[in-house]
Amino acid sequence: DKRMEVYEEIKDYTEKKFELLTLSKSKNDFIHIYNKVMFLFSDDEGIINWLLNIDQVITKVINEDDVTEVRMEWEALTNPDVFHMAFQKYLTIEE
Numbered sequence: 424d425k426r427m428e429v430y431e432e433i434k435d436y437t438e439k440k441f442e443l444l445t446l447s448k449s450k451n452d453f454i455h456i457y458n459k460v461m462f463l464f465s466d467d468e469g470i471i472n473w474l475l476n477i478d479q480v481i482t483k484v485i486n487e488d489d490v491t492e493v494r495m496e497w498e499a500l501t502n503p504d505v506f507h508m509a510f511q512k513y514l515t516i517e518e
Contacts, residue, residue, distance in 0.1 A: 425459075425463055426513055429456065429459045429463055429464075430510055430513065433460070433506075434506065436452060436453065436456055437500075437501035438501070441484075441494050444480075444481055444485075444497070445484055449481070450481055450485060453477070453478065456474075457478065473509045476500055477497075477500050480493055480500060483496070484497075
């Protein structure tokens with residue numbers, strides 16, 4: 424299932440060390456993942472908004488905004504519980 428592949432890519436990306444976000448490759452990787460999400464999860468406003476928030480954090484990192492504040496935003500957005508809640512309906516098998 425393509426959604427599971429993208430889920431795994433997003434999961435791997437959000438588990439990156441914060442310091443790796445400063446690399447231009449990291450932004451390009453995110454854009455690639457975001458485009459896949461827009462195609463596969465376009466009907467899920469929650470996931471799209473969550474990824475837009477992540478994009479804002481990545482942009483702040485690249486713009487060298489206050490690192491302490493941006494790190495806290497990144498950690499809040501990529502918290503495993505937040506990540507799981509975003510994708511919960513796709514991971515739960517209904518009988």
